[in-house]
Amino acid sequence: GAGVSQSPSNKVTEKGKDVELRCDPISGHTALYWYRQSLGQGLEFLIYFQGNSAPDKSGLPSDRFSAERTGGSVSTLTIQRTQQEDSAVYLCASRLLASGGAFYEQYFGPGTRLTVT
Amino acid sequence: KNEVEQSPQNLTAQEGEFITINCSYSVGISALHWLQQHPGGGIVSLFMLSSGKKKHGRLIATINIQEKHSSLHITASHPRDSAVYICAAFNNNDMRFGAGTRLTVKP
Numbered sequence: 001g002a003g004v005s006q007s008p009s010n011k012v013t014e015k016g017k018d019v020e021l022r023c024d025p026i027s028g029h030t031a032l033y034w035y036r037q038s039l040g041q042g043l044e045f046l047i048y049f050q051g052n053s054a055p056d057k058s059g060l061p062s063d064r065f066s067a068e069r070t071g072g073s074v075s076t077l078t079i080q081r082t083q084q085e086d087s088a089v090y091l092c093a094s095r096l097l098a099s100g101g102a103f104y105e106q107y108f109g110p111g112t113r114l115t116v117t
Numbered sequence: 118k119n120e121v122e123q124s125p126q127n128l129t130a131q132e133g134e135f136i137t138i139n140c141s142y143s144v145g146i147s148a149l150h151w152l153q154q155h156p157g158g159g160i161v162s163l164f165m166l167s168s169g170k171k172k173h174g175r176l177i178a179t180i181n182i183q184e185k186h187s188s189l190h191i192t193a194s195h196p197r198d199s200a201v202y203i204c205a206a207f208n209n210n211d212m213r214f215g216a217g218t219r220l221t222v223k224p
Contacts, residue, residue, distance in 0.1 A: 033212070043203065043214040056211070089158060105150070106212075108160035 002026065004109035006092050012115045013082055021077040021112045025094030033095075033106065034067055034077050038088040046090075049075060050097065082116045089113050120144045121206050123215035130222050136191040138218045140204030149187045150205040151178050154217070163189070165207070194222045 005024045013019050025032050034046040045059040049069045060066070064082075069075040079086055093106040121142045130136055140149070151163040164171050164178040166187075171178050175194075180187040191198055199222050204215040 035212075042216045043205070043212075045212050045214075048211070058211075091160065093160075105162040105165045107162065108152075110159055113158075 004092055004094050004107050006090075006109040006112050008112060009110065010113045010115075012117060015084060015116055016081055018078065018080045019082055019114065021079075021090050021114070023075045023077070023092030023094075023109060025073065025075070025092070026107055027073075028096070029094035029107070030072065030097050031095045032069060032075050033093045034075070035091040035093065036061075036088045037091060037111075038085075041088075043091070046077070079114075082114075084116050087114055087116045119216070120213045121204055121215040123202075123204050123218050125218060126216065127219045128221070130194050130220070132195055132222055132224050134194050134222075136189075136194050136198070136220065136222075138189045138202050138204075138220070140187045140189070140215055142185050142187075142204075142206040142213070144206050144208060144213060146185075146206045146208045148207045149178075149180050150207050150212070151187075151189050152203040152205060154201040154203060156200065160203075163202075191220075194220075196222045196224050198222050 007022045030051045032049040036044045036046055047067045048056040064080045067077045089111040091111045092109040095106045096104040124139045148165050148167040150165045153161045153163050166178055166180050175192045177190040201217040201219050203217045206213045
């Protein structure tokens with residue numbers, strides 16, 4: 001079946017511009033995550049959506065970053081006034097919510113490579 | 118000190134060798150996740166485990182909750198196993214990642 005998809009796959013933008021990154025999770029997956037991987041660095045948690053609950057924004061690095069999830073499905077990560085240090089691969093993942101003690105694995109999208117010049 | 122530590126950082130092996138990658142964590146966890154990141158950047162989930170041992174093909178993952186330690190083993194390694202292997206501690210939907218182990222398997 002269809003996996004997690006992200007768009008665009010690559011984005012080059014000028015410093016100071018706003019960008020929007022899109023994630024389409026696997027149908028039926030109510031949990032959605034955004035991560036960032038800077039060049040040569042490990043994965044960094046950004047934000048988590050669970051169903052209709054308020055998102056966990058604890059990983060967002062600054063108030064220039066925001067995300068929303070419409071209709072419990074598609075999510076958009078927005079970076080305002082981009083800076084060069086925002087250059088990274090932005091990864092989205094989705095999974096089923098844990099229930100009855102079970103833990104379900106995350107399925108990752110291919111990522112969006114953002115380059116801020 | 119990082120909350121999730123992996124070792125080694127880099128590992129080079131000959132085809133056929135038995136590989137072990139270690140992960141220690143200092144946070145409380147609900148489960149531990151092993152991920153594989155291919156050279157092209159795609160990430161695949163290998164295992165998610167909260168106790169004991171799981172096996173899938175040539176891959177084996179074990180976890181010792183008391184010692185806060187997990188290992189990923191690859192038997193009969195192959196060049197296509199070359200990738201970065203990432204350990205992630207999962208707790209209440211918060212995920213903390215290790216820095217990854219870069220494995221290169223030479224033919």
